[in-house]
Structures are given as C-alpha cells and as structure tokens.
Amino acid sequence: MKRRLPPLLALRAFEAAGRLMSFSKAADELNVTQGAISRQIKLLEDFLRAPLFRRLTRQVELTPFGQNYLQAATAALNQIERATVQSLQEARALSVSLLPTLGALWLMQRLTSFMTEHPQIRLEVSSSLEPANFKRDGIDVALRVGKVRPSRQTSSPSSTDKSIPCRMCASP
Known part of the structure; x- marks a missing residue:
C-alpha cells in the first residue's frame, strides 16, 4: 500500500x-x-x-x-x-575482545587517550581465554597473542594456527 x-x-x-x-x-x-x-x-x-x-x-x-x-x-x-x-x-559501538592479561597490561593504559581522541565511539570491551567467534559474539576486533589452541568453538583446524603481528605495539 x-x-x-x-x-x-x-x-x-x-x-x-x-x-x-x-x-x-x-x-x-x-x-x-x-x-x-x-x-x-x-x-x-x-x-x-x-x-x-x-x-x-x-x-x-x-x-x-x-x-x-x-x-x-x-x-x-x-x-x-x-x-x-x-x-x-549503536552504529558507533566498537566491540573488542582480548585476553585478560592484554586488557590489564596493554589496553587499559591506552583507553583514556583513545576515548579522549574519539568520544563519538562507544567501546565495548570483553575478555576471554577462548578464541573469538566474530559472528556469534558480535565482535568487531579480537586481540590475541600466540597461536590459538583448538577448542569446541573452532570450526576448522586450519583456523587454529593463524597469528597476525600487532602493528600497534610493534611486536608479533
């Protein structure tokens, strides 16, 4: 109509x-x-x-x-x-998942300056030891260090040994 x-x-x-x-x-x-x-x-x-x-x-x-x-x-x-x-x-929310140690030792030190520089972005931070499942958990960014161990949530063995160097902190 x-x-x-x-x-x-x-x-x-x-x-x-x-x-x-x-x-x-x-x-x-x-x-x-x-x-x-x-x-x-x-x-x-x-x-x-x-x-x-x-x-x-x-x-x-x-x-x-x-x-x-x-x-x-x-x-x-x-x-x-x-x-x-x-x-x-809602569109300006950024969902970040990271290891608890990364959150405590690296991210928390940088949050104040990020929020000052980008007040329009609402940050949602969660910590987990499990591999990130972007679709299920609605995560935009996941920070992990080292190789991902296989778990019940991992769909294929090839996705378990991918590691991406961290460009923000200049270390792998």
Whole structure:
C-alpha cells in the first residue's frame, strides 16, 4: 500500500514555524529564506486542504487545525529524531575482545587517550581465554597473542594456527 505522507520538507518547515511562531525564525533555523518557508507551508496546506496559520500583519497564528497538526507533527519528528540518535549511537559501538592479561597490561593504559581522541565511539570491551567467534559474539576486533589452541568453538583446524603481528605495539 502506498503511504499518504505530506511533503517532508514542508512538514519540517511547518513544525519549525509553528514551534517558533515565526516564518522568519523558522527560515533562520533551517537556513532557507522566509519565502521558502511560506511556499513549503502553502504546499502543506494544499496537501492537507486546510489552513494551518492565520497570517496577520507582522505575525502568524496557528488555526485550531494547525495547533492539533503541530502537536502530531512535533511528536512524529521527535520520534524520528530519537530513533536516528539511537541508531547512530549503536552504529558507533566498537566491540573488542582480548585476553585478560592484554586488557590489564596493554589496553587499559591506552583507553583514556583513545576515548579522549574519539568520544563519538562507544567501546565495548570483553575478555576471554577462548578464541573469538566474530559472528556469534558480535565482535568487531579480537586481540590475541600466540597461536590459538583448538577448542569446541573452532570450526576448522586450519583456523587454529593463524597469528597476525600487532602493528600497534610493534611486536608479533
């Protein structure tokens, strides 16, 4: 089924103008001209087939329909904003798995500077003696030293003797 949504730019212009009770202030907030705000609101009024504002000499005033629609539009845009913020926060999580000794002796000394340089990244650190299972555990990075011993979780013998040199600490 096709959605019957209003033009979203027009909805955004209306919400700003209704919240600020000014086309000029809405234009400043959205970095467009006052005329652009006026055209977007007219487009929305045509779509809804109802006036949203009473245009007075030097001000605007919401109609009763406009007041009700502003509440609904504000709630919808707030919900979209919350979902967006949450999605961005989840997307910026970095999951790191490492040996307990690596965590205590190497990573903890470096966490403060990493978090200072990259405050937008949420770090999730876990320690384990077992080989990392990236798919099952949702791990992005695993730090291990030496050869991986076979375990119940390892799928193939060839994956047990891979070692990658550590470039961050200049040692294998």
